Amino acid sequence: MTEIYPLAVPKGRKLKCEVCDAPAERMCAACTVTYYCGIAHQRADWVSIHEKICQLLIPLRTTMPFYNSEEERRHGREQLLQRQKHLIELCYKVAQKYLFEGKHEESVPAALHSLRFRTNVYGLNSVQLVPAYLLLSEASIGLGHVVQAEEYLSQAQWTVLKSTDCNNEIQSLMHRNLGLLYTAKEEYEEARYHLAxxxxxxxxxxxxxxxxxxxxxxxxxxxxxxxxxxxxxxxxxxxxxxxxxxxxxxxxxxxxxxxxxxxxxxxxxxxxxxxxxxxxxxxxxxxxxxxxxxxxxxxxxxxxxxxxxxxxxxxxxxxxxxxxxxxxxxxxxxx
Known part of the structure; x- marks a missing residue:
């Protein structure tokens, strides 16, 4: 476990927990760019994904260096974008692996990271956010948090409805998760409809x-x-x-x-x-x-x-x- 220290919050700067968005009181001492509301969420994030991405977060959450030319700046932005896309896929695959192993609680922080990086890269209304919403929904179903699962699924559905670029794979994932939700609620007719x-x-x-x-x-x-x-x-x-x-x-x-x-x-x-x-x-x-x-x-x-x-x-x-x-x-x- 990474050593942790009380967080001295700079005046006027609001820092939020990486896991729950509550006001942060601690930070990771290894990367110094990740914050938590308390030790429980820091440990949960470390076990789930942070140990794997701790040092990868530093260049993403620190000020970009000074560049001498527009070409260097463009190259720097491209590198930053590629790092974020790499983290999107890494966090997604880790969360997915935990789900396959039945480790629903461990999957949540990794899925949240994937959602956060997707939002940074593609924006709040992009269909690219849907796979992360669906991971979080499935993890919630596994944890017995049906209401939370429905909220994530509603966000996914709303995003899909607003999108003109939703492929068959995402539609299939959406129906599968709705099927899982209705199965958890023992509403088998609805589940059967979605798992067509x-x-x-x-x-x-x-x-x-x-x-x-x-x-x-x-x-x-x-x-x-x-x-x-x-x-x-x-x-x-x-x-x-x-x-x-x-x-x-x-x-x-x-x-x-x-x-x-x-x-x-x-x-x-x-x-x-x-x-x-x-x-x-x-x-x-x-x-x-x-x-x-x-x-x-x-x-x-x-x-x-x-x-x-x-x-x-x-x-x-x-x-x-x-x-x-x-x-x-x-x-x-x-x-």
Missing amino acids: NDVTEIWHTYLDQHVQNQLSARKQPADILAKELENDTGLDEAQEAEAVHILETILEIRENTGKEKPASILFILKTVAILHYLMMNISKAHELAVKAYLLSKELPNKEDVTEALRDLLGLIASKDPVTLKAAKFFAGQGQ
Whole structure:
């Protein structure tokens, strides 16, 4: 922990806490440009993000040096902008990682930093602020602070409504967070609306292509087969965690909504099973694929669906001999 000292506030200068915006009484002794209302928030910020960015904040929060020419000044401003953009992404990724790990409290200071730097770079009304609002909303949901989550989501929605430059990714994130909020409030109909079918279909199309590639590769010569059957989602660790989170949330909603048809539940079960298989979570993939296979027996015109699930179970078994016997059993059911 960085050593801290009582803060001597210069006359006429109002300093605010980095975490809550309350009047500051302490400062970080290492960078001397970051202030806190008390030791609790200083510790929270240090654990979350400040340890990683302490020295990076100094050039951003001190007076720019004197430059001899306009070219030097322009270069200095560009460097300052790049530093802020770097911190936007660093703080965002750290906050996101904490959320994926279920560490909601630790994610908040990092998300607040990302929001603050976004505001400095893009302005108060920019759609670029929305991802940070959504992180803060999700962290609030995880902490059980539903009212606070609704406030962040309202800010995000209002920003999106005023923007003419909102891409599909941000819209998808918005709907996902609204789905999480309504799930937390046990309002499953609203949650189902926001976690719409097209989200599952997009993921299924993307993930199933990897499975089809592996099934095709099985027909290749042995020297090619080993390489082709290597599991890879094509996603980084954060994206994989995001996919698991959203798809399992949709699955939970569909399983808890009485109006859902077996076909809809089966579709998401298969999608999540494929994702876990590609991530080499073999036991989880097998569990979900078996559940989907048994559910497929309830469907009319089930042959194509059942065959696809037997193929998936065969791939899963190829990665783990323990599941091989079960896969052979399901293969035999189709004969």
